[in-house]
Amino acid sequence: MTPPCASRLALAILCASLGAPLLPGVALADQAATVASRSYAIPAGDLGEALNRFAREAGINLSATPAQTRGLQSGGLNGAYSVEAGLARLLDGTSLQAEGLGGGSFVLREVPAGSALEMPSTQVFALGNALGSEQGYLATHSHVATKTSKALLETSQSVSVVTREQIDDQGSKTVQQAMRYTPGIFTGQVGASNRYDYVVMRGFADNSVDSIYLDGLKTMGDSGTFSSMQVDPYFLERIDVLKGPSSVLYGRSLPGGLVALTSKKPLYEDYRQVQATVGNMNQKGVGFDFSGPLDDEKRIAYRLVGLGKGSDTQFDHAKDERYAIAPSLAIDFSEDTSLTLLGYLQHEPNGGYHSGVPAEGSLFQRNGRRIDREFFDGEPGLDDFDRTQRMFGYQLEHRFDDVWTARQNFRYLSSDVDLSQVYGYGWTTPTSNELNRYFSGASEELEAYIIDNMVQAEFDWGDTRHTLLTGLDYQRRKTHVDWTSGVSTPLNAFDPVYGNETLSFLSEDNHTRRLEQTGLYVQDLIDLDRWRFSLGLRQDWVEVSDENRTANSKSDDRWNKFTGRVGVLYLFDNGIAPYISYSESFNPNAYSDAAGKALEPTEGTQWETGLKFQPEGSNSMYTASVFHITQENVASKLPQDTFFTSVGEVRSQGLELEANTQVNENLKVLASYTYTDITYTKALDGNQGNTPNQAPKHMASVWAAYDFNAGALDGLRTGLGVRYVGKTWADKENTLHVPSYTLVDALVSYDLGKLGMKGLDVSLNANNLLDEDYVASCYSLDFCYFGEKRNVSATLSYQF
Secondary structure: OOOOOOHHHHHOHHHHHOOOOOOOOOOHHHHHOOOOOEEEEEOOEEHHHHHHHHHHHHOOEEEOOHHHHOOOEEOOEEEEEOHHHHHHHHOOOOOEEEEEEEOOEEEEEEOOOOOOOOOOOOOOEEOOEEOOOEEOOEEOEEOOOOOOOEEHHHOOOOEEEEEHHHHHHOOOOOHHHHOOOOOOEEOOOOOOOOOOOOOEEOOEOOOHHHHEEEOOEEOOOOOOOOOOOOOOHHHEEEEEEEEOOOHHHHOOOOOOEEEEEEEOOOOOOOEEEEEEEEEOOOEEEEEEEEEEEOOOOOOEEEEEEEEEEEEEOOOOOOEEEEEEEEEEEEEEOOOOEEEEEEEEEEEEEEEOOOOOEOOEOOOEOEOOEOOOOOOOOOOOOOOEEEEEEEEEEEEEEEEOOOOEEEEEEEEEEEEEEEEEEEEEEEEOOOOOOEEEEEEEEEEEEEEEEEEEEEEEEEEEEOOEEEEEEEEEEEEEEEEEEEEEEEEOOOEEOOOOOOOOOOOEEEEEEEEEEEEEEEEEEEEEEEEEOOEEEEEEEEEEEEEEEEEEOOOOEEEEEEEEEEEEEEEEEEOOOOOEEEEEEEEEEEEOOOOEOOOOOEOOOEEEEEEEEEEEEOOOOOOOEEEEEEEEEEEEEEEEOOOOOOOOEEEEEEEEEEEEEEEEEEOOOOEEEEEEEEEEEEEEEEOOOOOOOOOOOOOOOEEEEEEEEEEOOOHHHOOEEEEEEEEEEOOEEOOOOOOOEEOOEEEEEEEEEEEHHHHOOOOEEEEEEEEOOOOOOOEEEEEEOOEEEEOOOOEEEEEEEEEO
16 A cells, blocks of 8 residues: 555655745646546545545646645545646645646645635545535535445435535525425425424335434434434534435335434634524524634644524414534544544423324315314413433544554433323314314433444455445433323314313323344445445344333344345446445334234335436536335234234335536526335235325425625525425325425525625525415324425524
8 A cells, every 4th residue: 555645745745845936827727738637536535645646646746745634634536637627626625725836746835815715614524534525515425325435426326415505595494304305305294393303215204203313323212202303404514315225334224215414523723603593483593603623733623503593383382492502522633543522412392393183174175164274283281392312422533554444433312301292183073173182291211322333444456446344333222201191172173262171081101112233234345447336234133122111011022134235336437427236224113913022124125226427527416316115024904903914015116316516606506306106015904006195206396596796796695496296195095185286495695794794694594485385294184284384584694
């Protein structure tokens, strides 16, 4: 292996350290003009190593000092580039630039003071690997599919990324909302409720809150209880969405895919920002984001992010309220060893609304009337949702040499949830205007931790380049739940009168739920000329138990599961990359058989083929993918039975198109189309051949943002988006459709620095601008969910 700063990069260190004079008026472009473009496949990683490899392959002399590149990362280089474009891409996100010395020689220089960007580098680090640069809405790399820094263009599976800029421009208030313009994702599973982040991926809706990961580790909520965790998008740098099964690297997961959140990490440049938000429905919020180095050598950096916000909701008598803070500290002990400490504390004294209404009265009239989308089926004096979640973790990395690197990621989580809810369920009589109402109460305590140990080797073997990753992860979760249920008084859905807090037939159900999982995995990413191969294997050992403290009984189940993944991609010189892949998943089943024993875990397999295209040197990416997923061991039962069997099967297949393009310096466009054909191919309950509900066959979206940078409108930014969601079934029996709907979103922002108020920026976001009144989806004919009405918010930000 060639060490950093060797070869041509090291040949001219003396020249750089002595301050070699630059040729007057000679720019890098002048030198590069005589060098033809060629193709490169340089992985992300240490900047010195990347520059050394580029200099060797380009046949140039590049001068730098070790101090200039120490601790810096590069997003790598993939595709055909001239020397000028290649150096610019490798140095993107740093304060360095390359200048020509003539005769094919270049030197690294610091960008002169005053010409650098005011914002700190948006380069993101996760799992010890640089994720490359983010240009507006486009990210060049992602770790979600391989747990390594891999160019999206070279990843043989469909991956979408929502950047920080996109989150801000679209005014996303939850992680769920941030993915509204992502193909393959349906975010309307529970309509306007914001209590949890439900993500329906490629048609798979069950237990969709299990799909969320944070900083490479599962969030570790318990989908069988009310203790599912949620992270506010203000604390995130980006959201990576992996489509399809992913158990090879993550263990138990859903066949539709997973969502990987990346926290804001400490920056080694000073950054301070505060913001205030107001809006309709009495929205109010303040946030702050402070970061920077703590020492002169810039080896220790901190970040402190905080948020407080509250609002009414569109539902009467329901409020949202959240307070959160996230401190983090990054320490570079040496060039080879780094540690990042991460904390997150969030308290929600009011958790909004989470219920539905019957299809009769919402999808169509009942007794000549429709239920208002503001209707509250609970009881103001009884309803309450209070959640506190605490997380602490770290990311530790040590590089032994040019080949071997070890990483360890850890997180501890604890949460408390208290719930009191009255909810409607069905009409009292066939002609009545009154809903039956029931009561649920819960006091839950969850404690969990997860650790992921990885060893990575990068080496050449013959004509191939290998990135070999082996890992051992372990997770443990315990949830202590005390549940109460009962019957409340009926309520007129068209003319509600509240105040009767009488409850009857109260019963208790107390459980202690445990889950333990150990996984051993290995993955090899192989580069052979323009070919990219991905091979992965994993063995999991899973144990779950449920102690029913009310009935004084306990059930235990253990499973061993083997999963695999293989992918092949070919990278053409023109930036076109066709691929094909196969992947598997499994997930413990939430249902029991006639003996009370948990069913075998569901198992998913996917074949996917697609085409990716990134034009040379552009900030655009185009992706087309076709997939076929089969999920087996799906719980199914005969209508007269109270128990389930594992004979069910679901098949999902479809097409996804995505365009993320920088049309010119001013205009960015996101466009997507999704076609999903999902069917119960095996079922005992009479639904075989039917389509699962909450799975639109057609979805499409387009978002465009335009920056004015000249003339009277200089500093103005506008955005406009349109989202179409096709019709869905209201129930698994396919008796009634939820109509399709089209929504419009908008952005107007202005940089007040153009008026002399440096650092100030104001933005106005409107979601559902035309105030469409619609039903987002139905879980059954008794539970349909109204979509979000027009939501308008104004945010004033100050960066100093």
